[in-house]
Amino acid sequence: MGAALKNQNYSFGGFECSVVSDPFVEYSLFEDNTVLELSKQKKQLSVFKLLEKNLSFTTASSFANQVHFGQAHLTPIQRWFPYREGYSTRLVSAFLEELDISGNVFDPFAGSGTTLLSARHNNLQSFGVDVNPISALVASVANEQYSKNDINEIIAEKQKIARLEKINKTFEYSFELANKMFNEEILNVLLQLKFRIKSIENKIISDLFFVTWLSLIEEVSNIKKEGNGIKYKNRKRTPSGYINIQKEEWEKEHFPNDKFEFVRQKFLQKIEVSLYDIQNNYGLIEKKPRVYNADCLVFDDLFSDEIQFTFFSPPYCNCFDYFEIHKVELWLGGFVKSREELKTLRKTGFRSNTNSLNGKPISYRNENIENLISLFDKKNLWSGRIPTVVRGYFDDTYTLLKKLYLQTEKGGYVGSVIGNSAYSGVIIPSDILTAQIAREIGFKVENIFITRHLTTSSQQKKDLEPLKKYLRESIVLLKK
Template identity: 25%
Template sequence: MVLNAESQFRDTNYSTSESAVNSPRHRWYVIKEAFSFELLEAALNESSCDTKDRIIDPFCGSGTIPLAGTVKKHSTIGIEVNPFLAFVSRAKLLQCRPKTLEKYVPLVTKGIRASHISPLEKFSTFSEDGGSSKWLFNKEVLRSYEGGWLKTTDLAAPARSLLRLALVGAAMDCCNGVQDGKCLRYRKDWKSLKLGKSQFLEHFLRRMAYISEDLHSAPIEQNGSKVYLGDARQILKEKQNYKFKLCLTSPPYLNSFDYSDVYRPELFLIKAITKQEQLRALRQKTLRSHVQAKWPNPEKSTFGASYKSMIQQLADRTQVMWNKRLPIMVQAYFEDIENVLTQLRAKALAEASLWMVISTSAYAGIEIPVDLIIAEIGEQVGWKVREVALIRYLRSSGQHIQKQAENANGNSNRLRESIVMLQAGPVASRK
């Protein structure tokens, strides 16, 4: 399998959400791990999709593909295992009369001003009362949030969800920590900022203003698009009748990030998770791309020549790894990817395309060519490989980026992001 290092997508930033940060609806809650709308545009054009063709994204995150696909009049199916991200994805697909939404803002504002004791005040590191030397939210922020949340309880679904999305966004705007890769990093001046009710209310009203603006200027038609909450491996097995023309997705990278932990504050804020046992149960449903959960050991290991060469080198370096379970994690990850690719192949129309945005990885100085391995797995389960197209080489840390490591020979592994492009039918020769 060969990487196309001079692909048309190289250095396009298609794997980032930078161009969509201020886009209608997407800006309601921005997740930096999302990719660009332009990538969907390119995939639609190259896959010859028209509006009758269904799009699917089994790892839809904050809803880039369900939203962009629906805006382009396609019935789009998203699957997301994280309840908070599924909530965000679903909210971006909602349509509500702006005037209906606006009439509830004073009600929620009243709740914010009145405040209410939060169940999170003494829980873990959520507030000072939890007993930690650092805490995520000042008590005034948590109580303002809870007061506003309670006022939404009896409202109709579209308005309730949109108001709650703005409340969560305002809470995170007033969080003493900011997301940085796989964890929250405390602001340098978090104590002196003394974030409280006035800042929370300001952020809530600002967020409500552009939600209302987008509902008016960028209305969305309901065309059968859906976002399912659950494990993609299980949902794909259950939904037998969802044939698709295009799958554009980006599964969790093989970078040891536990996204149930990354979005832990939001999960507790929306009350999807209320205790640690539920968080552990959620981890069990995630793709095996991290070592923060104890899963059954993988059973398969026949993932092609690239995998076979890599896994032996990795096993030989176990003693210098920060976690000796990493080789098992890598094997389990590709077993899960094979599961997803197999189920997608069964639901693919004859001319379907699958584009998967992925990053390579490195542990103990051993490069893991994730893109090439996935391409070989795709061939094994019935896909045809059109191309493995380089998007960019990676230089710093983050969800899309792992710290570069020196390999056993002292040379630097250049990690990269690529698109693995697969087709159900024959691959036409390219000029």
């Protein structure tokens, strides 16, 4: 790879890339020493210039469609669960191939198991950790080894559900918002199916059916995942603004009379897709990952195996609460049974949003981060805790990278898909900040692949216009 980087254009794992030879901004425009008070933008650029020193950048727009889950609904196994936060198996395979990986692979944010699945397809042992119990379950199910007996049992259980009769019983639930988010009858059918699935004795089959059930929830509900949370489907945008359609009216328009059959058929269709993927050898590859439901910052307590390649995408420093996005599945699935349990779960994750702040002290200090935080206009921050989120985020980043450095074999790699963010007209360049932290620890920054540029809120667009090239999603590649 090093030799290839001498050329302006090159191929990386089958993807076309080009070396960035010019700076993103003409810095000389901002070097007038007679100006005593630099603008907010100029001060940011001075920080960026320091961070970019001696870094290699590559334009990798051919990765743009690989760093998100846009095509997941077409990809075998990845399509089992609608996971918005992810990347493609093809992207991981490109890095495995280009870096000639033959040892252990690790993902500290396993998500739906994409990195593990790619490792498995390349006959590599892998390890995955995720603090979200849904993600840990999905990653495990996606990477299970399904035998011929398992396949026969899937078919048999599918047939049993096809013959299942509606029970005239109201199933109990603890999720207090459920009656607003679901048609009452549909909710009861979902709970009946869950009760039936939990009675399956073979855990491999029960888990597969349960993930299928979880993947069905949003589709048959009155809500949808959007932005940093969930929205009601009966809320409609009009030229004069949003209007709310009456819940009963909206349900009558979108759901058939026979709601039991409606939900059952949706479920059976999804099981059929999973069965097809399994029968076509996607589940018969020898290597099986080890998946843990735990905080990524304690991965070294879970396994001591040396790692050759780590590939992951952490939560971005953008205050998106991924537990909020999955809270309906967490409640209905029985992963949390009270608000207090959900609150506790939120505080066990990476400190990337205000709900994740857990009072843990900030150990890692970084002058560049502090200089950027000092530019925040507190009046325009929607929460006074955002500076603490930013400090906590990079404190956790330091802890993770330090532990990865210790457990990565010499000559091994770490690849991270990272998105930059912005608050009150100040960009937090997570890619180059992560690169700085990694270099402090001892990693060499091999490359930063710039995959695509991101948009921001209309309120910040004008302030960020001179800096918009820094609003991007990148892959930071490190080497020990």
